[in-house]
Amino acid sequence: MIKNLFYTFRTAPVTVRNSMLLELLHSLFIAVPTGFLLLIIHELFSPTPDPGKLWMYVGIMVALIAVQFFVSVKNIVHSNNMTYTLSTNLRVALGNHLQRISMGTFKQRDPGELASVVLQDVANFELIFGHTIGNMAGAVFATLIVSGFLLVTDWRLALVLLAALPLAWVLIRISDYLVVKQGLKHVQARNETGARFLEYVQGIRHIKSFGMTGERFSGLQKALDDFRKASIKTEAIPGPFVLTAGLVLELSFLLMVSLALTYLVAGNLSVPALITFLIVGYRLFEPIKMLLVDYVILRYMNISLDRIVTLLRTPVQASGRELQPVNFDIAFQNVGFAYHRGQHVLKDISFRVPEKSMTALVGPSGSGKTTITSLIARFWDVQSGSIAIGGVNVQDMRPDDVCALVSEVFQEVYLFDDTIYNNIRFGRPDAGENDVLDAAEKARVMDFAWEMPDGLNARVGEGGNQLSGGQKQRISIARALLKNAPIILLDEATASLDPENEIYIQQAIQELVKDKTVIVVAHKLATIRHAHQIIVLNDGRIEEQGDHEALMQKQGLYHRLHQIQQQSGGWRIEHKTPYFQADSAV
Numbered sequence: 001m002i003k004n005l006f007y008t009f010r011t012a013p014v015t016v017r018n019s020m021l022l023e024l025l026h027s028l029f030i031a032v033p034t035g036f037l038l039l040i041i042h043e044l045f046s047p048t049p050d051p052g053k054l055w056m057y058v059g060i061m062v063a064l065i066a067v068q069f070f071v072s073v074k075n076i077v078h079s080n081n082m083t084y085t086l087s088t089n090l091r092v093a094l095g096n097h098l099q100r101i102s103m104g105t106f107k108q109r110d111p112g113e114l115a116s117v118v119l120q121d122v123a124n125f126e127l128i129f130g131h132t133i134g135n136m137a138g139a140v141f142a143t144l145i146v147s148g149f150l151l152v153t154d155w156r157l158a159l160v161l162l163a164a165l166p167l168a169w170v171l172i173r174i175s176d177y178l179v180v181k182q183g184l185k186h187v188q189a190r191n192e193t194g195a196r197f198l199e200y201v202q203g204i205r206h207i208k209s210f211g212m213t214g215e216r217f218s219g220l221q222k223a224l225d226d227f228r229k230a231s232i233k234t235e236a237i238p239g240p241f242v243l244t245a246g247l248v249l250e251l252s253f254l255l256m257v258s259l260a261l262t263y264l265v266a267g268n269l270s271v272p273a274l275i276t277f278l279i280v281g282y283r284l285f286e287p288i289k290m291l292l293v294d295y296v297i298l299r300y301m302n303i304s305l306d307r308i309v310t311l312l313r314t315p316v317q318a319s320g321r322e323l324q325p326v327n328f329d330i331a332f333q334n335v336g337f338a339y340h341r342g343q344h345v346l347k348d349i350s351f352r353v354p355e356k357s358m359t360a361l362v363g364p365s366g367s368g369k370t371t372i373t374s375l376i377a378r379f380w381d382v383q384s385g386s387i388a389i390g391g392v393n394v395q396d397m398r399p400d401d402v403c404a405l406v407s408e409v410f411q412e413v414y415l416f417d418d419t420i421y422n423n424i425r426f427g428r429p430d431a432g433e434n435d436v437l438d439a440a441e442k443a444r445v446m447d448f449a450w451e452m453p454d455g456l457n458a459r460v461g462e463g464g465n466q467l468s469g470g471q472k473q474r475i476s477i478a479r480a481l482l483k484n485a486p487i488i489l490l491d492e493a494t495a496s497l498d499p500e501n502e503i504y505i506q507q508a509i510q511e512l513v514k515d516k517t518v519i520v521v522a523h524k525l526a527t528i529r530h531a532h533q534i535i536v537l538n539d540g541r542i543e544e545q546g547d548h549e550a551l552m553q554k555q556g557l558y559h560r561l562h563q564i565q566q567q568s569g570g571w572r573i574e575h576k577t578p579y580f581q582a583d584s585a586v
């Protein structure tokens with residue numbers, strides 16, 4: 001926990017230092033009146049007690065308590081400032097870090113889990129740290145100061161009291177181990193419940209249609225039940241060890257009292273020293289006992305902090321330099337790539353896409369087409385070979401700069417729960433209204449937007465659920481048109497669209513690809529018959545390469561795929577509109 005806390009403190013060292021200094025001052029003002037109490041006791045038991053001195057001590061104690069009140073008020077403000085500064089810094093650091101993690105690593109992690117670290121774990125830290133930091137710091141500082149007083153008064157009795165601390169520490173370490181073990185299960189159960197609940201809400205349509213709502217949706221039921229059991233165990237299992245640690249501290253006080261009485265009878269201890277130990281010794285462990293009450297919850301905070309720190313330590317993509325390619329050719333040179341070590345999905349891939357030309361990737365399902373487009377956008381980094389844009393290796397460029405050069409139009413369109421207008425403007429946030437309208441016009445968005453009561457200001461709903469698949473596609477094309485990136489990566493829709501939508505989308509795509517370097521993952525071979533180059537992939541390797549005529553003459557895999565599509569689809573390939581017209585120049 002200490003390591004994690006220091007890692008967090010490094011994000012705002014000055015704020016933490018100031019807050020800790022104030023906390024120390026606060027503890028000092030709590031402990032110093034105790035010192036005057038000792039002086040009063042000594043004075044009372046002196047042969048000739050001086051009332052003037054006694055009143056002076058009382059006066060100083062009153063003044064110290066008044067100052068302590070003002071320090072407390074300042075302390076609360078500073079400690080809140082520190083808590084919220086640290087939690088904000090953690091959120092910002094997580095946001096920045098997530099941006100620098102490769103898209104691939106991102107995709108491989110459970111999005112619910114990532115969201116829970118950023119939202120739930122930071123909130124846990126904020127809540128628990130905010131409520132316990134005062135007790136934590138106070139327990140350490142106040143115990144140190146009061147121990148000093150007691151050691152000066154009678155070191156033998158003080159050592160008996162302090163000897164309880166290592167024993168209590170061992171018990172706390174045992175409870176520590178149990179909390180970590182049980183706390184991890186608790187966090188897993190909590191995440192599982194979140195994921196099942198999300199699944200339940202997202203799949204509600206199918207769940208209802210199969211009559212599995214409510215208790216019959218057993219996955220969610222089980223997750224809720226496991227979460228309940230884990231929550232109870234998290235509280236119950238480490239509890240007895242923490243309570244025993246408290247008991248050890250109490251027992252050390254009783255032991256000290258017995259010893260003190262023995263010393264008194266033997267004439268080895270003065271009455272004022274005994275009274276001092278009875279009053280101050282009893283209060284020595286008060287702050288620590290308060291901390292023990294917070295202990296389980298502090299350990300729980302540390303599990304959250306652990307997950308935050310682990311995420312912040314996930315390796316990020318090499319950041320690259322500010323390099324501008326001279327043109328927008330794309331060159332693959334002996335590229336090898338595996339999502340999982342040893343399982344290559346691309347093997348020795350080399351090809352070149354000249355600027356402002358169109359290259360189609362075709363091949364059986366799983367042959368590596370989408371992977372090639374992901375590598376160009378630097379969602380992942382290749383393991384061997386290189387990919388260059390305009391002669392610059394993408395791995396030497398900053399990931400954001402690579403993304404700025406590329407527009408993607410994928411099958412799965414993600415729309416924000418906002419207006420159509422704002423969803424298009426997402427392509428270029430500084431675009432003016434005319435540019436947005438122009439893109440909407442060219443992408444045939446206006447054809448359906450004008451029929452809506454709010455036009456482009458109509459909200460699309462969560463993930464665009466108020467719109468049809470074809471409408472969402474057209475918005476995503478408008479977005480890409482607005483971005484106006486020189487390279488277009490296009491993953492053609494496999495899902496069948498109604499004929500009207502399909503024609504509109506193909507017209508919108510024709511607008512988008514004009515004068516751009518285009519790589520299209522083609523599922524309908526008719527749409528790419530005028531592509532300048534067709535790359536036929538099979539099992540992660542390039543099997544054939546050439547234009548439509550050359551590949552048809554070759555009578556190889558492309559020819560076979562072509563035949564299959566014509567026969568199985570029952571449609572004539574010539575009826576489809578190609579993205580590039582025959583007269584498009586390279």
Ligand SMILES: Nc1ncnc2c1ncn2[C@@H]1O[C@H](COP(=O)(O)OP(=O)(O)OP(=O)(O)O)[C@@H](O)[C@H]1O
Binds near residue numbers: 339345364368370372
């Ligand atoms: N994120 C991923 N993690 C692990 N393996 C993956 C991942 N994405 C794809 N693969 C695997 O990589 C191989 C190539 O997948 P890819 O999606 O590139 O093929 P594709 O040719 O585009 O297929 P399709 O035409 O079905 O979309 C497949 O075996 C696939 O299972």
